[in-house]
Amino acid sequence: MTDRIATAAEPDQAAPAGPHPWYELDDFVATPRLGNLVVAPDGTTLLVGVSAPNPAGTAYVTSWWRVDPAGAAPARRWTRSVEGEGTATFTRDGDLLFTSKRPAPPPGKPEEKDPDDEPDVLWCLPGVGGEAYAVARRRGGWSGLVAAAEADTMLLSAAAAVSSADEAEHATITADRAKRKISAILHERYPVRLWDHDLGATDVRVLAVELEATRNATGDYERIEDALTDVTPSRGSATGELRGQSADGSMAVLDWTEAARHGAQRQVVVGLDLGAGTSTMLARDETDDFSGSVISSDGRVVVCVREVASTPTRPIDQVLWVVESGSRTGRPLAADWDAWPTPRAISPDSSTVYVTVDERGHAPLYAVDIATGARRRLTEDGSVASVALSRDGATLFAVISSYTDPGSIVAVDTASGEVRALRSPVHYPDLPGRCENVTAVAADGTALRGYLLLPNDADGPAPLALWVHGGPLSSWNSWSWRWCPWLLVSRGYAVLLPDPALSTGYGRDFVARGWGRWGAEPYTDLMAITDTICEHPAVDAARTVAMGGSFGGYMVNWIAGQTDRFAAIVSHASLWNLESFGPTTDAAWYWAREMSPEMMRDNSPHRHAHRITTPMLVVHGDKDYRVPISEGLALWWALTSNWDGPPGEMPHRFLYFPDENHWVLTPQHSRIWYETVFAFLAARVRGEPFVRPAGL
Numbered sequence: 001m002t003d004r005i006a007t008a009a010e011p012d013q014a015a016p017a018g019p020h021p022w023y024e025l026d027d028f029v030a031t032p033r034l035g036n037l038v039v040a041p042d043g044t045t046l047l048v049g050v051s052a053p054n055p056a057g058t059a060y061v062t063s064w065w066r067v068d069p070a071g072a073a074p075a076r077r078w079t080r081s082v083e084g085e086g087t088a089t090f091t092r093d094g095d096l097l098f099t100s101k102r103p104a105p106p107p108g109k110p111e112e113k114d115p116d117d118e119p120d121v122l123w124c125l126p127g128v129g130g131e132a133y134a135v136a137r138r139r140g141g142w143s144g145l146v147a148a149a150e151a152d153t154m155l156l157s158a159a160a161a162v163s164s165a166d167e168a169e170h171a172t173i174t175a176d177r178a179k180r181k182i183s184a185i186l187h188e189r190y191p192v193r194l195w196d197h198d199l200g201a202t203d204v205r206v207l208a209v210e211l212e213a214t215r216n217a218t219g220d221y222e223r224i225e226d227a228l229t230d231v232t233p234s235r236g237s238a239t240g241e242l243r244g245q246s247a248d249g250s251m252a253v254l255d256w257t258e259a260a261r262h263g264a265q266r267q268v269v270v271g272l273d274l275g276a277g278t279s280t281m282l283a284r285d286e287t288d289d290f291s292g293s294v295i296s297s298d299g300r301v302v303v304c305v306r307e308v309a310s311t312p313t314r315p316i317d318q319v320l321w322v323v324e325s326g327s328r329t330g331r332p333l334a335a336d337w338d339a340w341p342t343p344r345a346i347s348p349d350s351s352t353v354y355v356t357v358d359e360r361g362h363a364p365l366y367a368v369d370i371a372t373g374a375r376r377r378l379t380e381d382g383s384v385a386s387v388a389l390s391r392d393g394a395t396l397f398a399v400i401s402s403y404t405d406p407g408s409i410v411a412v413d414t415a416s417g418e419v420r421a422l423r424s425p426v427h428y429p430d431l432p433g434r435c436e437n438v439t440a441v442a443a444d445g446t447a448l449r450g451y452l453l454l455p456n457d458a459d460g461p462a463p464l465a466l467w468v469h470g471g472p473l474s475s476w477n478s479w480s481w482r483w484c485p486w487l488l489v490s491r492g493y494a495v496l497l498p499d500p501a502l503s504t505g506y507g508r509d510f511v512a513r514g515w516g517r518w519g520a521e522p523y524t525d526l527m528a529i530t531d532t533i534c535e536h537p538a539v540d541a542a543r544t545v546a547m548g549g550s551f552g553g554y555m556v557n558w559i560a561g562q563t564d565r566f567a568a569i570v571s572h573a574s575l576w577n578l579e580s581f582g583p584t585t586d587a588a589w590y591w592a593r594e595m596s597p598e599m600m601r602d603n604s605p606h607r608h609a610h611r612i613t614t615p616m617l618v619v620h621g622d623k624d625y626r627v628p629i630s631e632g633l634a635l636w637w638a639l640t641s642n643w644d645g646p647p648g649e650m651p652h653r654f655l656y657f658p659d660e661n662h663w664v665l666t667p668q669h670s671r672i673w674y675e676t677v678f679a680f681l682a683a684r685v686r687g688e689p690f691v692r693p694a695g696l
Contacts, residue, residue, distance in 0.1 A: 025487075028487060029670050038088050040094050042094060046068075046422075048399070049065075050064075053667040059666055060667065061085075064077075067409055068422065071411065071422045081100055083103075086099035087145050091152070091211060095124050101120070121134050122134070124221055135220075135223075135224050142156045146245045153211075153245070155208050188200070190265075196625055199238045199239075200238070202238075204239065205230060208229045234256070234258075237258070243295070246297060253282070256268050262589070266284070268283060269283040289307040290306055291305055302322070320355070322370060333353070333368065333373050339359065341366065346389075351371065354378075354396060360505050365379045376417070381402055382402040383477045384398045385478070395411050395414065406481070407426075408421055432489050437451060442501075450496060459492075462540060463492070468526065468551075469551070470552045472503075472518070476498070476499055477505065482665070483572075498525070498526060500529070500555075501522045502518075502522050516603075519558050545570070547570040548574070549572035549574070556574070561609065573626075574627065581627065609642060616653075617676065617680045618635055619654075621663075622658045625661070653680060655696075
């Protein structure tokens with residue numbers, strides 16, 4: 001241990017050495033976390049979002065920090081507000097425009113207002129220095145901001161009242177709903193919910209503004225909301241994302257959704273010609289989806305992902321898709337690559353697209369030649385998240401993490417591939433253990449791999465926690481703050497993070513092994529690698545537990561009905577009855593492509609409820625629309641109704657969060673989650689009395 005956590009407010013200050021700080025959950029939840037990157041057009045200013053608890057400790061809020069692109073100067077805080085900041089973009093002049101919940105009543109209005117009647121605010125932090133000031137107000141705020149690098153054009157995306165004809169009518173309708181406390185929604189399409197919020201009352205609008213026209217006599221922007229022009233390609237899209245704009249501001253690209261037959265949603269890519277005021281469908285198919293689009297600075301090339309729709313017997317597939325100016329149809333790129341890359345940026349000369357891709361427990365950056373599909377790997381270990389390309393194309397800035405690094409900021413030379421670490425706003429303590437890459441062999445001979453985290457200075461072999469990832473099309477390849485396995489390690493557990501069938505990063509055949517067979521190869525793979533790890537000298541095979549969230553929760557539910565080898569099981573946001581889950585999730589059409597009646601019958605954990613003897617901790621949030629609360633309630637009823645002993649001795653527990661979603665996101669509830677899990681496992685593994693966490 002060299003230093004304790006340095007807070008984001010004091011990036012270079014080290015605390016005295018002592019016990020591992022993350023053993024205390026207050027220290028862990030207070031640790032700042034790195035987010036998105038934004039780079040100014042001139043390349044001299046690089047910002048990173050840093051999230052930390054608010055003063056009350058009830059929510060994470062984000063501030064923007066300046067990171068020296070050269071790596072010499074320490075990071076410095078760029079925005080300050082108690083409420084935190086949201087999405088941001090740089091103008092061509094270097095001004096930072098950003099959304100924030102910080103209050104800013106219009107001139108002449110009283111300071112105290114009904115919070116339900118308060119519009120969200122768009123702020124400007126001048127590039128030449130000075131205080132941030134409010135430039136626009138809008139009920140419902142903005143979800144996306146993109147300013148052109150060489151022009152005054154800025155695009156904003158926002159949710160607007162579905163019955164509104166323009167921004168003025170949107171303001172009137174939303175103000176009336178707020179004043180009258182109306183929350184009812186009349187649905188005319190599917191879906192009706194997404195993750196944790198309702199759809200149907202609003203659709204997505206795209207708004208354009210010429211910033212120079214909004215400057216006042218002193219050179220400040222003002223009342224941008226009065227100068228907005230609606231350039232929405234089509235009304236009625238419940239979801240859509242503003243993805244990028246050409247440097248001259250003439251072209252833009254959007255990920256958009258369309259309603260399809262039988263309640264399905266079709267994802268398409270739309271191009272906007274802002275000069276002509278027209279839109280063009282760049283990528284669309286009757287069965288396949290297109291998303292993740294990026295546009296070149298000259299507007300000539302768009303690269304996205306084409307996802308081939310699945311069937312009950314054929315998994316989805318993905319390929320890079322290129323649309324070039326003058327072409328009415330796109331073409332696949334690097335189709336021979338047995339991987340699912342995601343485009344991040346395009347070089348200024350439109351010759352190269354930079355992508356990330358899951359790859360055997362990592363997610364590196366690659367450069368892909370747009371003409372030939374030739375690939376060049378730029379980063380090695382770790383998983384790249386946010387990516388920002390310098391205006392000259394010479395440098396990629398990225399946030400990268402791994403199971404031994406909670407997050408670092410790096411600069412990648414696009415020509416040489418040299419990777420330089422930049423000075424970060426946050427520092428972390430040494431980890432309480434070590435990470436090993438482990439392998440095993442599946443029942444059918446397939447090679448399996450994963451990570452094994454082991455505690456330092458363990459007093460004999462450590463109890464083992466099998467931790468199953470969600471998705472299911474996912475992989476253990478990057479740091480997680482939501483459910484961090486190192487906190488278990490700090491309490492003396494070994495943690496196994498395996499990638500079974502359906503995991504990404506191992507090729508298409510590895511996904512196909514588990515497609516429509518969730519209770520088969522994914523289960524037997526987990527058991528095979530657990531068997532192998534139980535032979536590790538640092539692991540106590542007699543004391544094992546299983547944990548998982550989302551699809552991982554499904555898997556531990558399935559495990560509970562198949563074996564009693566584990567002393568305890570933690571099932572978070574889990575699928576229990578596949579027949580009831582399918583129609584009630586927020587994306588029923590997607591799961592209907594895989595979940596045939598036969599698949600649901602053969603792979604639903606609820607059919608094996610009578611066989612469960614392992615004590616289970618069920619965790620679920622009421623705002624979880626991806627895996628509705630009905631799944632957690634049904635599992636809890638099955639466990640309690642099948643318990644034949646005295647009610648006061650039932651070993652199962654149900655941790656319920658009325659206002660959390662598919663994840664546990666607030667600091668106070670994160671602490672409760674960990675405390676409950678630790679207490680539940682300690683009671684089953686170490687024989688300690690179950691201690692109810694404070695506040696429950």
